[in-house]
Amino acid sequence: DYMNVKATNGESFADQYRRVAAFLDEIKQKEAENIVVFAHGGVLICAQIYAKLIHQEEAFQAVPAYGGVFLYQECP
Numbered sequence: 001d002y003m004n005v006k007a008t009n010g011e012s013f014a015d016q017y018r019r020v021a022a023f024l025d026e027i028k029q030k031e032a033e034n035i036v037v038f039a040h041g042g043v044l045i046c047a048q049i050y051a052k053l054i055h056q057e058e059a060f061q062a063v064p065a066y067g068g069v070f071l072y073q074e075c076p
Contacts, residue, residue, distance in 0.1 A: 003056070013042075013059070020046035028074070044070045 006012045011019070020043050027035055039047075044064045048054045051072050054062045064070060 002060075013046075016042055017046045017049060017056075021050050024050050041068075044068070047072060 003013045006015065024047065027037075037043075037047075041064050045054075045059050045062055047070060048062055049056055049059065053072075
């Protein structure tokens, strides 16, 4: 169960998603116009799920390319 089983000395994908979602919720409260986040692929996958660009079931088919960019733009 890759979504819920924790990696050795780590977190599960569900744990990671909750952590990323909490971070993105916090960012939404900021008054900055542009925010840049540098992260690894797992975080970018979670961000895409959070933004409803992909479904959780598609997570590991949506792995960003090495050095890839994910642009998320929230409209008011």
